[in-house]
Amino acid sequence: MKINLKIWRQEHARVSGAFVHYTVANVQPDLSFLEVLDLLNEQLIAEGGVPVEFDHDCREGICGACGMMVNGQAHGPLQRTAVCQLYMRHFSDGDTVTVEPWRAKAFPVIKDLVVDRSALDRISAAGGYISVKTGAAPDANAVLVAKPDADTAFDYAACIGCGACIAACPNASASLFTAAKISQLALLAQGQPERKSRVVKMTQQMTAEGFGDCSNHGECQSVCPKGISIDAIAQMRREYIRAKLPFG
Amino acid sequence: MISTQSSEADALGTASFTPLSSNKSPELPELPELPESSEWFSTIGKKLLTGITGLGLVIFVVVHLLGNLTLFFSASAYNRLAHIIERLGVLTYLVEGGLLAIALVHIAVGINIHMNKQTARPVKYAQYVSAGQPSRQSLSSRTMIVSGLVLGGFLVMHLATFKFGTYYTLPDGSGRDLSRLVFETFHRPGYTAGYVVVLSLLGLHLRHGIWSALQSLGIATRPGLYAASAVLGSAIALGFIGLPISIYFGLI
Numbered sequence: 001m002k003i004n005l006k007i008w009r010q011e012h013a014r015v016s017g018a019f020v021h022y023t024v025a026n027v028q029p030d031l032s033f034l035e036v037l038d039l040l041n042e043q044l045i046a047e048g049g050v051p052v053e054f055d056h057d058c059r060e061g062i063c064g065a066c067g068m069m070v071n072g073q074a075h076g077p078l079q080r081t082a083v084c085q086l087y088m089r090h091f092s093d094g095d096t097v098t099v100e101p102w103r104a105k106a107f108p109v110i111k112d113l114v115v116d117r118s119a120l121d122r123i124s125a126a127g128g129y130i131s132v133k134t135g136a137a138p139d140a141n142a143v144l145v146a147k148p149d150a151d152t153a154f155d156y157a158a159c160i161g162c163g164a165c166i167a168a169c170p171n172a173s174a175s176l177f178t179a180a181k182i183s184q185l186a187l188l189a190q191g192q193p194e195r196k197s198r199v200v201k202m203t204q205q206m207t208a209e210g211f212g213d214c215s216n217h218g219e220c221q222s223v224c225p226k227g228i229s230i231d232a233i234a235q236m237r238r239e240y241i242r243a244k245l246p247f248g
Numbered sequence: 249m250i251s252t253q254s255s256e257a258d259a260l261g262t263a264s265f266t267p268l269s270s271n272k273s274p275e276l277p278e279l280p281e282l283p284e285s286s287e288w289f290s291t292i293g294k295k296l297l298t299g300i301t302g303l304g305l306v307i308f309v310v311v312h313l314l315g316n317l318t319l320f321f322s323a324s325a326y327n328r329l330a331h332i333i334e335r336l337g338v339l340t341y342l343v344e345g346g347l348l349a350i351a352l353v354h355i356a357v358g359i360n361i362h363m364n365k366q367t368a369r370p371v372k373y374a375q376y377v378s379a380g381q382p383s384r385q386s387l388s389s390r391t392m393i394v395s396g397l398v399l400g401g402f403l404v405m406h407l408a409t410f411k412f413g414t415y416y417t418l419p420d421g422s423g424r425d426l427s428r429l430v431f432e433t434f435h436r437p438g439y440t441a442g443y444v445v446v447l448s449l450l451g452l453h454l455r456h457g458i459w460s461a462l463q464s465l466g467i468a469t470r471p472g473l474y475a476a477s478a479v480l481g482s483a484i485a486l487g488f489i490g491l492p493i494s495i496y497f498g499l500i
């Protein structure tokens with residue numbers, strides 16, 4: 001099939017970008033969307049043009065490197081998948097697909113579809129760690145964690161840091177990313193020493209990076225490739241109240 | 249020799265706020281300066297403020313609605329209620345002052361969150377579509393600032409019309425005949441239509457608002473709560489709208 005692409009091209013952060021239209025012919029339905037971009041880039045290189053820059057690594061939804069808005073949706077129209085897991089069978093012959101980078105003040109465009117997500121690293125560095133020495137894997141049942149807590153913590157730990165939650169948030173808030181880490185560690189024994197300081201520091205860092213405030217639109221949980229629930233955000237707020245209450 | 253262990257022991261024992269130096273990754277760039285932020289003006293503090301003040305206003309609105317509904321029983325019941333409130337004296341002023349403060353905080357934080365949203369995404373998307381369920385994004389959630397500002401403006405007008413409006417005295421001279429003013433006002437088609445529109449916006453505001461306030465306060469978000477927010481929001485709006493409609497069409 002033939003796919004028309006309307007892709008955001010931008011040289012670097014300090015110049016403005018624009019959409020450029022391309023057409024890729026002979027697209028097989030079993031190709032992934034990123035492979036279509038690969039085809040386009042081969043085409044562009046053959047024509048002596050500049051290939052479209054985009055982030056990717058594992059191409060199986062586990063690393064969090066990829067990410068772009070496809071037809072106005074973070075990671076494209078499928079839920080619980082990263083854009084690397086989006087296949088062309090979900091499109092029809094002659095479709096025009098709009099491709100944009102994540103847009104947020106805290107995510108400056110590096111080039112084309114690649115944005116600088118190091119703000120997320122700095123949020124993690126502000127408190128997304130534990131200080132206890134965990135050593136080798138402990139014996140089963142040496143550290144007791146209730147089954148529901150273990151399951152929920154595991155769900156939150158599934159965050160791959162792709163930034164889709166921020167990209168899709170009408171307020172460009174990083175609440176889901178930040179809450180996933182805070183809530184995961186709050187549920188586990190190893191996370192207790194920094195439990196109170198973590199929520200304060202990580203959320204302060206989130207604001208300092210220029211992310212917006214949450215309005216509970218809940219759009220983040222729909223686009224998260226790992227399906228992380230905004231219950232994590234509710235828990236983050238409980239953690240904050242606990243940290244600030246004198247008797248919490 | 250083992251003094252380096254003390255910082256870890258400290259962190260374990262007292263949940264010290266100082267991060268261990270070993271956790272600083274050298275390859276990460278300098279952290280930007282943190283803004284001076286108190287508990288209440290931090291990003292979560294603002295959510296707690298809007299949530300608490302919002303729920304406070306919901307309680308007020310429900311009590312107000314119950315008061316309005318007395319007019320369905322009789323004009324004298326309604327007037328008697330108005331007299332009781334008037335006679336509370338200082339207590340009335342305290343409650344009014346408190347409500348004004350709550351409303352102002354709610355408005356200020358709402359505007360601040362809205363303005364932050366503009367700065368957090370300076371370049372808008374050319375195309376943007378909600379991903380659908382389980383997203384809670386709705387017409388209601390997207391228009392909170394509009395419905396909120398209209399309600400704020402309405403509040404001023406509403407107080408001018410009723411609280412500070414024409415003071416009719418009861419024929420027996422025993423106090424204010426507030427119900428007469430209500431009936432007169434809701435016989436004006438323009439005012440009645442405007443009232444119905446604004447109170448529908450209240451329903452729209454509460455559809456997202458009630459659920460959102462509970463989520464902001466960290467109360468577990470079961471699907472039931474989201475649905476309950478819609479039911480309660482519409483019930484409140486319909487309750488308010490019922491009275492002027494009934495008066496306008498001469499049903500009471």
Ligand code: FES
Nearest residue numbers: 057059064066084
């Ligand atoms: S490339 Fe690794 S998640 Fe998509």
